[in-house]
Amino acid sequence: MKTIKTYVVALISALLVLSPVAYADKWSDQFPHIKATGDIPGDCSYDAMSKKNYKGKTLKINTHAVPVMGEPTALHAEQFAKLTGAKVDVTHTPAGDLYAKAMVPFQAGQAPYDIVFGFSNFINDWKRYLEPVPKKYVEMKQMQDVTPSHIGIASWDGVMYQFPVDGDRHYLKYRKDVIDNPEYQKKYKADTGKELRVPQTWKEYGEMAAYFNGWDWDGDGEKEYGSAEVMKKDDLMYAAFYSRSAAYSKNPKTPGGFFFDLKTMKPLINNPGFVEALTDWVAATKYVPPGGINFGLGDEIGSFGGGQTLFSFSWDDAFVAAMQPDSPINNKVGAAQLPGAMKVWNRSTNSWDEGFNQAPFFVWGWAVGVAKKSKEKEMAFDYLCFFANEANHQADIGIGRFGVNPFRNDDFKADVWTQIGWDKDIAQSYVDTLAQMEDSKNRVFPLRVPGTFEFNAALATAAAKALAGQLSPQAALDEAAKQWEDILNRVGKDNVRAAYSVGVAMEDNKL
Amino acid sequence: MNLIGENITYKPDDQFHLNDVSFNFKKGNLYTILGRTLSGKTTFLKTIAGLLNPDSGNLSFEDNDFIKIPVWERNVAMVYQQFINYPHLNVYENIIFPLKQRKISEDQIKKDVEESLKTVGLVGFENRKIQELSGGQQQRVALARSLAKKAKILLLDEPLVNLDYKLREQLREEFKRIFTQGLSEDTILIYSTTDPQEVMELNGEVIVLDEGKVLQKGPAKEIFENPRTLKVAEISNDPPMNILKGTKSSEKLSFENILINSPSHFKNLSDQSYNFGIRASEIKLDNQGEEFEIELAEISGSETLLHLKKGDSKVIALIEEVMNFKIHEKVKIKFNENKLYAFNKNEELVSSPYGVYNG
Amino acid sequence: MEYTMAKIELSNISHTYNPNDNNPTYALNPFSMTWENGKRYAILGPSGCGKTTMLNIVSGLVRPSKGNILFDENDVTDLITEERNIAQVFQFPVIYNTMTVYDNLAFPLRCRNFTTQKIEERVKSVSDTLRLSSFLNSPARKLTADQKQLISLGRGLVREDVAGVLMDEPLTVIDPDLKFRLRRNLKEINEQYKTTLVYVTHDQNEAMTFADNIIVMDQGQIVQVGLPKELFEKPRTTFVGYFIGSPAMNLFNSEIFSDNSIKFNNDTIKTKTDLSKIKDKNVKLGIRSEFIKIATDQKENIVRVKVTRVEDFGNFKLITGKAGDLEIKSKVEREIPISTEELKLHLPAEKCCIYSNEMLVN
């Protein structure tokens, strides 16, 4: 009997799997968002949600402003409301206020929102106020596809506090039409004696950016520039700095911390590796567009996505935006891992280790959790699960402005991207880049310790001063390091160490 | 049952506004407070009204300690220098305003208002807006409101001072009529002024106030005829009494190169120096008289005030007529020696044409 | 010192705020007048009588609807204030707060680019007259109100070319004690500088004390121009009789009895007025209470009255009596004892004014 039953289930399942068109018709008619794929069966599919009844209940969500993450939140809220009968209130908050907006009521013991959006590095401060993701969801098929690094980012010491909805990393974007252009390759070789290729190191990146800075190399009548980066203080600039520093400072030979030496808790950010990165960066101010020193992420996306620069590096958003059909540089961009360096600082020997080194930076990204004090936890998790279901996820990752980026193994398949109009080789280079980062054993994870904000803000302020020419790179980083010491003393070294060790364990491939 | 003040002193910032003031005011009487600007008149009235608390002294009314009774329970009405009315209300509403807060029947209110309007001569003006009234009429409305209130103590603080002279003339006459006819036997009326003519015309009991101190008390006529000190003589006359330093010797009075016969009422005075006082109205133009130079001829009402100078002495002569004089013109004048006053070195009255007052 | 003062002529001036109406209402009825060089004029009247309009016409702030203004035969009707060589003193003292007294007085000359030496000379002269010499270096704002008002005046006087100094109730804000000083100053200045001074006020005391010539106005009309004594003794209209003097003139309704006498209650009063040409028999007799005395040995012009009130004003006594329906007031010396209930009062013929239709019969 049991066998028969299994067969029947298998048969029905097969029928379901084999007849997506029928399903797609039913749900994608109602919800054009998933027109490309239709509903994809799963625990939190449209079909599954339509069977829930949350009539008379209200779900309150605090999310980011429209569009980045704010737009998909609202869109999925509307869909969720239609399917379940729930009432969903979505509040939009600027990025800078997301932390405080949740934290203030948290600390006061209130939960005005059932669901709070934020960034994954809030986890250390927020985790005590968040409900761990229930086992039911953690074990769901949908979740099993999430890459281990993103499971790690959403968890703390093995407990998942944030529901994965986004995957974030920094990588290099370049103008394929320039770098792969034989004429420019010839010209570049003639002028500099070097190869024009996807930059392997930050030095190459800088040379090419400087070479292609300030002239009209795409023939559109406007000047183009070398690189677009986030240099605006208190925006996300410290993430850009860590990206530029990783290759110089993340030495696989010296485990036990990138930001601090886990043993002594001495800040490392003013060691020669970081100083070298900052020196590169100060030089970069010469090949960014006018005003580039004040670019936030939005400016960076607009600048590179608008065809203004040769290079850019940071989150996926800029790449996805550049690849959208309406983009002026659609299918003219390439993706690659962040450049490396020909030397890396060894803090044990106190000297440079020569040789090529590369280290991807798994910068934090969007994260979302359910408040412990929420009275609608089940509905809240259902919503998040629905938000990230296969159909929604696939539709979302193709829309640059949504800010939803790959974090599932399935996402790393080229046809996911060719389906939405990408050139095959671009799609391939993109998924390869992402996959390589997942496979790398020399990675940097974001700082997730008590006082993260203060550490990052201190570093950003110091780096900004260096970029603005107010301080030399060494002096700026010395100042930051001193502030880090102060913060450590205020927060307590042991507290920071305890938290930092969780991240270091990931970096050292022990989790 | 009287309004009695004992040793009232009010001394904010160490400056006397009232200095040891005592009085005993009886019902049905009119009291005038005469004093120059800043002499403490307003402070005096405010203390009675309860708007100020004295630093020391007692105030009682109908055998109650008045100081313990807050202003709104004192049953006092006050009319101020400024014509204080409620500008958004008409005449009728202005007058019934204080009555509304009391539990009085509509009919009674109507009667009271009519009566007070009749008293102040504003019948027919009930529906006028305050802005449509002249200054004199506005002040009458203020008075009518005080009257309608039927307060047991009615205070008037220089009520005519802000009116122009024709209106002042009219209203002064009317006030007098009101005070003699329109007031109940229960009321104490206290009127403050700087103008000696008003004091004389109202003819009540007078308190002369200067720098917060009571200089003299008594009926108006008495104050006028026998000012006990030189200061009172100045305050109680308009223009102020002329004071001339001089000496008496052997039945002659001499001052500033002028020699006149000593009047009979001076016969008991010893020969020595005095401050002689003479009213401006007792100096007459006379071709036989002494020559003085005119500093200015002021015309006030129907009078001409001659400001005269001879050497260091300055006198004012009052001529009951309008006359034209030029500055620096020379005129001859004569003093009516029978109306001379003599004050000793302490500025106390030692001889008066009316016999020294010894009250 | 040379002065180029001007005679001010107002010729057929009238002013209305609605000139296009068929029946314009006049703020100022048509009149002509000449202000002589160096005299003092007061424009006196109750508020709203048109006196400020008249002043503004002279200063150039208001252009008259009709007529011309001439300064020394020159028509200035169309000139603005600045071009008229007029100085004006306002109700509130206007001084330049940031300047010293000296700089205040020098200001009009500096604006006209006079030499330092000339300025010094003129300021010295004026400040001597105004008794401001000892304050020349003090900040003007620290002076008393009357001194400030003198500065305003002084700024007019330093200019030798001023046709006249116009003053609009300049003593309103001055302390009573200081008013006396300022009045004297004004008179002295006039005598020394021979500047034409025009003074607007509603206060008859001020006008009479200040001016040689008083222009009494009522409802846009000039009712009388004359010396204070004339206004007092021979008011041209019953309004002037009422307005000038305190108490107001006694006015009685009477009938013409003969060519020079009238019937007053039951008595006959002789006058010095020729009454033969008056058609309306109903006239008014006006006489000042100052001129009515208790009869002693007079035979004529005696009126018997019943004394209703005797008021002691200190300087004088005011007797109010009734002769039939007529109330009569007499100002007498304080010392005269009034014992009887009936009095005989004497009305001197030369002081009796006869008014027909409220106008004095000459």
Place this chain on the structure above:
Amino acid sequence: MNFKHKYVFLFPGLFVLIGILIFPIIFTIRLSLSGWNSYTPEMNFIGITNYIRLFTDDPRFWESFFRLSFLSVTTVVLQYIIGFALALIVWREIKFKRFFRVIFLIPMMTTPVIMTVIWRTFFHESLGPVNDLLGNLGVEPILWLSDPVIAKFTVIIVEVWQWTPFMFLLLLAGLLSLPKEPFLAAAIDGASSIRKFVYVTFPLMAPISIGAIIIRLIEASKIMDTVFVLTSGGPGTATETSSFYIYIKGLREFQMGYAATLSFTYLVIMIISLTIIAKVLTKLMIKE
């Protein structure tokens, strides 16, 4: 009367005063003595630790304060000069007076944050119209927002644009309330327009001017949204002001206790310096 009565009347006012004014200040002081932050969210008592940190180890606050002084004084002075000039123009009997008044008031009616966003777009170095226009004239792009010196002046430009109308309105109201006589007197004295301004208009306007300047200084010292939107305090810390810095410490880094310390210290400094400024202005403009 018994004067104890009057205190009864004072109670409601006192109560409101304590509620709306005193209580928040006391709370701020208490908070400033605590270490409240994201990892120890509690009102613990740590004495004057925060104050020691501020006075010995926070040059950034003091830099931001001096920067703020420079920005606010400069903007207010410019606002005053321009506002006064505009008010004088409109005050005169000119044609289309009403029209100009409305025109001058437009910036005040806009939403500051939105306008700042528009200004940021305007001044965008490579994409904004200002540099585009200048480029057409052959001028190299000016680094409006990314040069540490120029950025300060960009902030000043935006602030001046936004708030001059307010100054204009205050000063115009002042001008309209002036008595006519002093101007007439000056005209009679033969004063030129410049003399009239120096000796009549300006002295008469002094009290109003001081009021307007102080009001604007208080407002300008809170300058925050313009900086926030326009430059986020950058480049580097070149345009960071006190309030923006306090905002960063409090709501970005969540150091509530320390931010309270900054706030309270800032409040004290502002009260002292504004009092001094008011005194000095009074001395300079109204000679006593």
